[in-house]
Amino acid sequence: GAVVSQHPSWVICKSGTSVKIECRSLDFQATTMFWYRQFPKQSLMLMATSNEGSKATYEQGVEKDKFLINHASLTLSTLTVTSAHPEDSSFYICSASTILAPSPYNEQFFGPGTRLTVL
């Protein structure tokens, strides 16, 4: 249980185009979804937090107009990289959070990631 999928697993696009990445919780309803960015040999950096039906909360320094997040349902969140440029090339990871009783902690389950390459 508690599986999170991402689609696509990798994508190559031309500079100036937009790319959409989907994150789905397959067997549970996620109260919150998170989007991370990971550069090669570096750590995960939280980009934004989203709750179903409300606007995403972006971390400082993340351009909300460039990285559009939509959280349409309790099982789906999408990240759209608008007008992508080569510097947006990175590994994007989502996670979905749910309460696993009896633990009071909202466990986060990670997707397998999406590698974006912008030419």
Add this chain to the structure above:
Amino acid sequence: AQTVTQSQPEMSVQEAETVTLSCTYDTSESNYYLFWYKQPPSRQMILVIRQEAYKQQNATENRFSVNFQKAAKSFSLKISDSQLGDTAMYFCAFTRDDKIIFGKGTRLHILP
């Protein structure tokens, strides 16, 4: 600022040996959770072990155990009888509310 420091960027040990990865963190909160995550070459994040800060007893999961020193804000991971499959990037992390804050990671190589 809340931070996580992993002072060992890279480590190598022989298979079957025991290895300890260090981690210190800084938070002003009294209640939080600490984690070690493993990221193998597939890049899938895998939760290795979790510690609740209000629990004094160190968490263990099979070959993985932690040494949690709350006053020192230290949270090290010990891997016993290391296996080739343990080769991965290991991230120390802690959470407040719903966010997870990651350290920069330690790349661990298990040598045959």
